[in-house]
Amino acid sequence: MSKKQEYNKVTPQVVKRIAGVVGEKYVTTSKPILYSYVSKGIMGLESCVADCVVRPKSVEEVQGVLRIATEESIPVTPAAGGLSGGFACPTIEPGGILMDLGEMNKIIEVDTDARYLVVEPGVRSGEIWAYMKKKYPGWAPPVPDGAPPAATILGDAIERGFSLVTGRYGPQADTVMGMEVVLATGDIVRTGSWALPGAKPFYKWGIGPDIGGLFLGSQGTMGVITKCAIKIMPHLEHKTVVAYGMDNPYDMQDLTLEVSKYEMGIADHCVMVQGGNWPLVMTRWPKERVPNGYEAYEKMGISKWWMNFEVWAWTKEELDFTVKKIDEVAKSYEERTGHKTPQWKLHPKQIASRLLKPNKIAIPYALWDAGFLFITWYTPWKDCGEFSEIYCQKMEEYGFPPVMWVASIDHAREAICMPIVCYDATSKESIEKVTKLNRETTEIFLDKGWLNYRPDPFVHAPLTFAKAREYHSLLRKIKKLLDPKGILHPGRLGLP
Amino acid sequence: MESLKNLQKEIYRCIHCKACRFAYSGEPDRQGIGEYQGRLYEGTLTGCPSGKEYGWEAYWNAGKVWIARAILEGNLRFSDEMADMLFKCPTCGNCEAQCENKISTVDVIEALRAAYIESGAPALAKHAGIRDSVNDPTMWNPYKEKQSDRTAWCDGKRKNLKNADVAFFVGCTASYRQKGIAKATQEILDKLGVNYTVITDEACCGSPLIRTGQVPIAKKVIEKNMKLFKPFKQVLFCCAGCYRTFRVDYPKVTGSKLPFEVKHTMEFASDLITEGKLKISKPFNMKVTWHDPCHLGRHVGKQIEKDILAGSNNWLSDQRKADQAKQEWYEKPRRVLKAIPNLQFVEMYRIKEDAWCCGSGGGVKSQYPELAIETAKERITEAQATGAQAIVTSCPFCYLNLSDGVKQMGSNMQVLELLEVLNKVI
Numbered sequence: 078m079s080k081k082q083e084y085n086k087v088t089p090q091v092v093k094r095i096a097g098v099v100g101e102k103y104v105t106t107s108k109p110i111l112y113s114y115v116s117k118g119i120m121g122l123e124s125c126v127a128d129c130v131v132r133p134k135s136v137e138e139v140q141g142v143l144r145i146a147t148e149e150s151i152p153v154t155p156a157a158g159g160l161s162g163g164f165a166c167p168t169i170e171p172g173g174i175l176m177d178l179g180e181m182n183k184i185i186e187v188d189t190d191a192r193y194l195v196v197e198p199g200v201r202s203g204e205i206w207a208y209m210k211k212k213y214p215g216w217a218p219p220v221p222d223g224a225p226p227a228a229t230i231l232g233d234a235i236e237r238g239f240s241l242v243t244g245r246y247g248p249q250a251d252t253v254m255g256m257e258v259v260l261a262t263g264d265i266v267r268t269g270s271w272a273l274p275g276a277k278p279f280y281k282w283g284i285g286p287d288i289g290g291l292f293l294g295s296q297g298t299m300g301v302i303t304k305c306a307i308k309i310m311p312h313l314e315h316k317t318v319v320a321y322g323m324d325n326p327y328d329m330q331d332l333t334l335e336v337s338k339y340e341m342g343i344a345d346h347c348v349m350v351q352g353g354n355w356p357l358v359m360t361r362w363p364k365e366r367v368p369n370g371y372e373a374y375e376k377m378g379i380s381k382w383w384m385n386f387e388v389w390a391w392t393k394e395e396l397d398f399t400v401k402k403i404d405e406v407a408k409s410y411e412e413r414t415g416h417k418t419p420q421w422k423l424h425p426k427q428i429a430s431r432l433l434k435p436n437k438i439a440i441p442y443a444l445w446d447a448g449f450l451f452i453t454w455y456t457p458w459k460d461c462g463e464f465s466e467i468y469c470q471k472m473e474e475y476g477f478p479p480v481m482w483v484a485s486i487d488h489a490r491e492a493i494c495m496p497i498v499c500y501d502a503t504s505k506e507s508i509e510k511v512t513k514l515n516r517e518t519t520e521i522f523l524d525k526g527w528l529n530y531r532p533d534p535f536v537h538a539p540l541t542f543a544k545a546r547e548y549h550s551l552l553r554k555i556k557k558l559l560d561p562k563g564i565l566h567p568g569r570l571g572l573p
Numbered sequence: 574m575e576s577l578k579n580l581q582k583e584i585y586r587c588i589h590c591k592a593c594r595f596a597y598s599g600e601p602d603r604q605g606i607g608e609y610q611g612r613l614y615e616g617t618l619t620g621c622p623s624g625k626e627y628g629w630e631a632y633w634n635a636g637k638v639w640i641a642r643a644i645l646e647g648n649l650r651f652s653d654e655m656a657d658m659l660f661k662c663p664t665c666g667n668c669e670a671q672c673e674n675k676i677s678t679v680d681v682i683e684a685l686r687a688a689y690i691e692s693g694a695p696a697l698a699k700h701a702g703i704r705d706s707v708n709d710p711t712m713w714n715p716y717k718e719k720q721s722d723r724t725a726w727c728d729g730k731r732k733n734l735k736n737a738d739v740a741f742f743v744g745c746t747a748s749y750r751q752k753g754i755a756k757a758t759q760e761i762l763d764k765l766g767v768n769y770t771v772i773t774d775e776a777c778c779g780s781p782l783i784r785t786g787q788v789p790i791a792k793k794v795i796e797k798n799m800k801l802f803k804p805f806k807q808v809l810f811c812c813a814g815c816y817r818t819f820r821v822d823y824p825k826v827t828g829s830k831l832p833f834e835v836k837h838t839m840e841f842a843s844d845l846i847t848e849g850k851l852k853i854s855k856p857f858n859m860k861v862t863w864h865d866p867c868h869l870g871r872h873v874g875k876q877i878e879k880d881i882l883a884g885s886n887n888w889l890s891d892q893r894k895a896d897q898a899k900q901e902w903y904e905k906p907r908r909v910l911k912a913i914p915n916l917q918f919v920e921m922y923r924i925k926e927d928a929w930c931c932g933s934g935g936g937v938k939s940q941y942p943e944l945a946i947e948t949a950k951e952r953i954t955e956a957q958a959t960g961a962q963a964i965v966t967s968c969p970f971c972y973l974n975l976s977d978g979v980k981q982m983g984s985n986m987q988v989l990e991l992l993e994v995l996n997k998v999i
Contacts, residue, residue, distance in 0.1 A: 105629065107631075107654055108649060108652070108654070109640050109643075109649060109652070109654060109655045109658050110629050110630065110631045110636075110658070112631075112639060112643040112648065112649050113629070113630040113631035113633075113635075113636030113637065113639050113640050113658070114630045114636070114639075115639050115642075115643065116588075116589040116639070118588040118589065119588050119589075119590070126648075130629070130630075132628065132629075158591070159589060159591055159630075177630070179628075180628070202601075203595060203598070203601050203616060203617030204616075204617070206616060206617070207601065207613060207615045207616025207617060207618075208613065210602070210615065210616065211607075211608075211613060211615050225590050225591070225592040225598060226592065226595055226598050226601055226617045227590060227591035227592055227594060227595070227598075358889070359889075361889075362888045362889050363888065366882070366886060366887065366888045367888055368887060368889075433599075433600075433601070433602060434601065434602075435601050436599065436601075437590075437592055437598065437599045440588065440590050440592065440674065441673040441674055441675075443585075443586035443587070443588055443674040444586065444673075444674050444675060447582050447583075447585040447586050448585055448586065448588070449588070501585075502585040502586075503581055503582060503585045
């Protein structure tokens with residue numbers, strides 16, 4: 078068993094040293110400010126108060142702060158946008174320095190030939206969307222769909238998240254062409270072709286075996302990413318959304334898979350393929366202020382389950398052709414299986430609202446009670462029906478409404494399954510139930526070979542790595558190499 | 574702490590999504606007015622004056638909500654260092670307008686301020702001065718002026734009429750500092766044939782006290798005003814802050830519905846225009862833009878929404894009704910401007926529920942003038958981007974702070990009070 082890492086607290090002397098790097102105005106130990114950064118929700122319930130917050134404005138300042146932290150053995154939690162879990166990297170015990178990268182918010186480069194943009198960590202989805210729309214209207218940045226405009230495009234990418242083109246282009250990490258990373262020692266490395274001085278980030282696999290994957294999904298444990306080159310995609314003028322209803326998640330799964338196998342054509346136009354069940358509509362409102370049973374929603378024309386296909390095309394003809402083909406697949410599916418998958422005739426306003434990016438659709442689930450969690454998992458697409466069935470059943474067993482959202486990644490090769498657990502954050506009992514539900518389902522799902530999207534440090538990471546010991550052992554060795562004193566977000570992935 | 578505890582469920586709804594930082598947080602595709610002085614007025618923009626100015630999370634709304642949660646959980650106590658975080662905020666309510674979880678953020682901030690004062694912390698220097706002045710029965714106003722001079726501007730024949738149906742609540746700022754607005758309102762009401770009166774015993778509405786956490790003194794003036802105005806069918810206002818306080822705060826503080834109808838004079842005139850009872854024929858040759866005062870626009874708009882949803886058991890179907898009612902509210906001042914011949918009306922980018930604040934609300938103008946002015950400058954720049962010659966508004970505080978901002982910038986922009994403009998053309 079490895080010796081437990083020991084860390085030091087942030088002392089006034091350390092604050093003084095940090096102030097020497099970033100300036101007094103950009104470091105604080107003010108208690109109210111420290112508490113103002115706390116977040117418990119969206120992706121995890123556990124977080125703690127940092128000992129100090131620092132807001133570096135440049136790569137040099139990031140280097141300086143990390144060198145001090147390494148010298149002093151003080152943990153550092155990097156964060157930028159503060160979404161997807163309050164903070165993608167909430168500070169956890171033993172606390173230390175919270176590095177708020179929001180001040181580093183420059184859009185550095187847009188290359189419409191090699192088709193990427195380069196941004197700093199603090200560039201938010203809303204900003205990059207407006208910027209590209211005005212300056213490069215033919216090109217779309219892959220901003221996260223469903224996350225509000227405060228989410229950062231870099232954070233979403235390095236966390237291997239989900240974007241408005243994930244159905245076509247794969248998980249967001251696949252859009253990363255290169256990263257500039259400051260290691261705990263203060264050294265800077267670049268990944269992909271960027272590793273060669275003077276080279277553009279045009280080839281993500283770099284100048285040899287590429288190390289980029291070590292930083293994607295690392296939750297701030299391997300290095301602080303200070304620049305990222307991310308692919309941009311053609312922003313096509315012809316867009317629509319078509320939706321199909323189903324009685325159960327298996328028909329949702331199977332029909333979607335049939336459409337998605339039409340790659341190099343139909344499915345390539347389906348940039349975003351996402352659906353879910355009827356409680357998604359209900360739980361956006363306070364539980365005592367909205368009809369609680371399916372009957373009312375059925376009357377509104379809402380199916381028990383549904384799938385939206387967002388289609389982008391260069392021409393009206395191409396759009397019509399794609400929509401027609403999806404409809405043919407749906408009808409053929411109905412005929413062959415005898416299962417109903419009717420087209421949901423969307424009102425133009427419903428289509429417009431589904432096309433809006435970035436949007437706030439994932440936010441209001443705290444209204445149902447007083448808090449919610451997305452406990453998100455990746456499965457092979459062909460398993461998403463079973464995942465949905467099990468999770469919905471478990472949520473009901475624990476007294477939570479069975480809310481499920483599912484989306485296709487890369488032509489439904491994989492599924493991102495996001496149960497929305499609407500709980501009462503003011504109730505200890507409710508929080509305990511969430512924890513039990515999470516543990517029980519994690520044990521079931523790991524046995525089935527499914528992966529948690531952003532493993533929390535208390536349930537997902539330990540249970541996952543207990544099953545993948547060799548992999549974890551290697552990760553620990555690599556971590557030791559990159560971060561000798563283990564200062565970067567210790568504990569987050571079971572990595573000291 | 575009681576008011577903070579009552580908001581516990583709302584406070585715990587905050588998931589720290591930070592949409593509250595922005596204007597148009599749900600409209601990333603919104604068409605704007607392009608680039609002006611290096612700033613892009615398109616899509617989603619910053620909407621929080623305090624967060625923009627100071628940067629730390631505690632100065633943005635969500636940070637304050639999490640401070641409130643830490644206080645409720647007993648992890649954080651009120652301290653002197655907290656004062657700036659709680660009070661350097663104009664309580665403009667942009668954050669509340671953006672919140673998909675419907676957190677009453679202005680109420681949370683005001684409850685935090687009230688709890689801060691209740692904890693024994695001293696009121697901030699300027700706010701204490703306001704409190705002492707309002708609490709003095711020889712004054713009842715924040716300006717240290719004599720109560721006997723309150724209606725000195727007013728035509729004597731309109732004072733304390735027993736047979737009037739309507740009372741004109743003048744407010745302290747129009748009574749003592751911007752008398753032109755009071756006089757213009759009086760003349761408008763005269764021209765429109767309203768049977769109204771002005772009450773010489775009128776006291777401060779309580780707004781500056783509620784905004785700065787000094788609720789017990791606010792309760793005293795609220796009680797006094799309720800007794801004075803109870804006999805009337807309708808009370809009209811020329812001050813956005815007084816109107817907001819009567820409409821939104823009085824029912825909360827007294828625990829009952831107002832016994833009279835309240836209308837801002839802008840709203841009164843707008844309704845007459847809609848009904849075809851007021852036709853404006855005199856021209857006003859100017860290109861103008863409209864600044865939505867937070868107290869008159871967003872705060873009342875949100876209350877309209879809350880009132881509709883409070884009576885609904887199906888928010889899924891009634892939210893649209895609430896949204897429509899809010900939109901109708903924001904149209905009212907615009908309807909007045911558009912009814913004036915030759916007046917060329919242009920909109921700024923951030924308007925209505927997403928309007929950028931002038932910077933003077935929430936006790937900021939008195940205690941933190943530098944924040945007030947910086948915020949005003951941003952609004953004036955946005956107005957300049959439209960090519961307007963004047964910013965029209967209808968709030969004495971917006972009028973004052975935008976005028977101060979214009980002076981500091983050396984801008985040619987004029988700042989006009991809607992009621993004064995209206996008085997000239999009817």
